Amino acid sequence: MSQPSPVRRAIISVSDKSGLTAFAKRLAAAGVELVSTGGTARALREAGLAPRDVSELTGFPEIMDGRVKTLHPKVHGGLLALRGDAAHQAAMRDHGIEPVDLLVVNLYPFEATVARGADYDECVENIDIGGPAMIRAAAKNHAHVGVVTDPADYDAAATEIEKLGGLSHELKRRLAAAAYARTAAYDAAIAAWFARELGEAHPRAIAFSGALKQTLRYGENPHQRAALYLGGEARPGAATARQAQGKELSYNNLNDADAAFELVAEFAGAGPAVAIVKHANPCGVALGASLAEAYAKALKCDPVSAFGGVIAANQALDRAAAEKIAEIFAEVVIAPDADEDALSVLSRKKNVRVLLTGILPDPAAPGLTWRPLAGGFLVQSRDNxxxxxxxxxxxxxxxxxxxxxxxxxxxxxxxxxxxxxxxxxxxxxxxxxxxxxxxxxxxxxxxxxxxxxxxxxxxxxxxxxxxxxxxxxxxxxxxxxxxxxxxxxxxxxxxxxxxxxxxxxxxxxxxxxxxxxxxxxxxxxxx
Incomplete structure (x- = not known):
């Protein structure tokens, strides 16, 4: 196993300040020099730390409202230099380039800016340039440089630096892989936004990305591996729901819950509605004066198939509906919400997964669906x-x-x-x-x-x-x-x-x- 590479200097420049000061204090206590920019440097100073400004490292001030601050040879040379290469080391000495051993960067919140409906100019302003450039440089040179792009990795990095005086090759490889996945997802989000803004239904190239939410026990069958990723359009449903109770969700649970919830959302505004789904096909759907009545009518359509199915409601569950639902075995119950009485009733069925989404998806909203083919994938607009x-x-x-x-x-x-x-x-x-x-x-x-x-x-x-x-x-x-x-x-x-x-x-x-x-x-x- 290769020796850990020492970490003596770190550049920290983050948009998401979650966990920042605690992490930075651990680095400083381990003897790591902190170099920072703008708002990150201010946050560190407010926490009692003394970061070095990146402009001092580069000998060049931040310009153009901060658009240009880390795009400099003294930053990228410090990240990209091969530590054991004599020519690289000579170039560093000749040009006064100091090595950077750790890069801590998360990017301008482009995805969040788009999600809250910001205008075109604000979205463009939230496209990060320096961050992805540094991330890619550090990840390429991961044999010598660690790169952290997610606060979830702060503890692992700090712990190794404290125990080993540096970062192991294994961790640096994992961090580099995560870094490239992050920049890929970031670029995919920007490309998708531009395509929507330009009205391009089928851009010349298309990319989809997602962030791992959880690994699943298996896929459709026990010999298949599976995981749930979050990504794409912001849309309420099974993937983003809060699980109020029940066993771990399976691949089939999530697939059926998504199908059921999308169906019942068609009846938003039509009064109480319930859909019962099995293997992604409805086996009963009904409207009623109450959710309890809608459920009873839906169940009557095919009570045999409904056993072990997924039940979706278009309104908050109440006690009466929960009492009816609890009479048979259901794998999943999904609804926008549930009152305390309903949750109390369903808690008697400890294995039943209860998913609460907050709101219904809009069945008329535009969007894309895709499925893989050998050597490619099909993309189409959602059937709205x-x-x-x-x-x-x-x-x-x-x-x-x-x-x-x-x-x-x-x-x-x-x-x-x-x-x-x-x-x-x-x-x-x-x-x-x-x-x-x-x-x-x-x-x-x-x-x-x-x-x-x-x-x-x-x-x-x-x-x-x-x-x-x-x-x-x-x-x-x-x-x-x-x-x-x-x-x-x-x-x-x-x-x-x-x-x-x-x-x-x-x-x-x-x-x-x-x-x-x-x-x-x-x-x-x-x-």
Whole structure:
């Protein structure tokens, strides 16, 4: 194992002052000379330390409102010089360059500035130049220089300096890797911001970045490794939620919770709504006069599949809803909030993970989604399309009733979150049958109808839940058989995108069956 490299001089220049003074005091006590800039130097002096100004190191003052202060050969020479190289050492002597053994830098808060909605000029002003240049220099020369870009690493660095008089090669390598990840993420955020400002849907190059939040026990299956990273757009959901109770979250928990919460957010402002999701597909969704009522209606759709699922609510959980939810086993409950009575009830189910997000995500907000392919990845805008009553084109002789119209809009919204081919039956603001992920739309129709019949039997009802319902399809019916299967199940109205070369045939079949049918002109495939 290589010997630790000594740390005699450190440049400290940080935007985030968290833990700064305690760390700097440990360095000073270990005999490290502190060199600093601007606000960091002031903070250190206020803490009773005596840092050396970087302008004294360089022999050149800070200029242009601090834009130019560390972009100087005496800084970068001190960071980049190879300690065992005779030519480098001669150059340092000839030009009066002092070695820098430790760099402590975190960058101007560009991401936070953008997130709070600052104007263009302020965002540009928060693009750090000197910081990334120093970080990259120190990280490149990590054989001789340590670089700390995250306050979370202060203790590890200070502890080694105190115990070893310097930094081990192993720690310097880890810190260098973290440094390059940080500058990469920073540049990715700037590039993404510029693309949005320029209205470029598909810039010539694109980058995504994230910060590790937690490692997970495994991925979709026990032989797969997995972790949760935070990054991209600021959006409330499972990734950023506060876990109020329960076991450690798994990869599948997070994936299902995200799907459930995005679905239930579609009904913000529509009154209490609950979605129950299993394997990223809804098995029941409903509106109600209360969350407890919405949950009961959603559960009725498919009580068998709901066991061990994820339950999402669009409002703060109350005791009545929690009491209902606690009657069966759920993996995760996710909601904007929960009152103390609800949390007390759910605490009896100690394994249930309870996630509180604060607010709902905006289903209409723009954003990007991506998925990997071999050798690349697909990027698309989020499916934030929404259909309202004014968008419907009624194509049958019979027009839908007001209740059918409301249920069609509800069912089509749910279908947007069901894996294709998607068929959703709904009645009185609740799903009553869902068919998902089949290669044939007819099969999805039949599966949904069969589930509805099973649910009716479980509820002790004599007629299938689909009788008197409406049916939504995420894409057009290519043949009349899928529509007729829905009619056989008891549906009285149909909502679908339209656009098939056989639309006239399908419309004629609907008229013959006495169905009302609306075209949306919008498809909602979900693969």
């Amino acid at each position: 399309g929404r259909i309202r009553e004014a968008d419907l084109k009624i194509v049958t002789r019979r027009r839908p009733t007001p209740q059918e119209t409301a249920d069609m809009l509800f069912a089509f919204t749910v279908a947007k979150h069901v894996k294709s081919n998607a068929i959703v039956y709904a009645k009185k603001g609740a799903t009553v049958g869902i068919g998902a992920g089949q290669m044939s739309r007819v099969d999805s129709s039949r599966i949904a109808a069969r589930k509805a019949a099973d649910a009716a039997e479980a509820a002790g009802e004599r007629e299938p839940l689909t009788k008197g319902s409406v049916v939504a399809s995420d894409a057009f019916f290519p043949f009349a058989d899928g529509l007729l299967a829905a009619a056989e199940a008891g549906a009285t109205a149909v909502i679908q995108p339209g656009g098939s070369i056989r639309d006239e045939e399908v419309i004629a079949a609907a008229d013959e069956a006495g169905l009302a049918m609306a075209f949306t002109g919008m498809r909602h495939f979900r693969h």
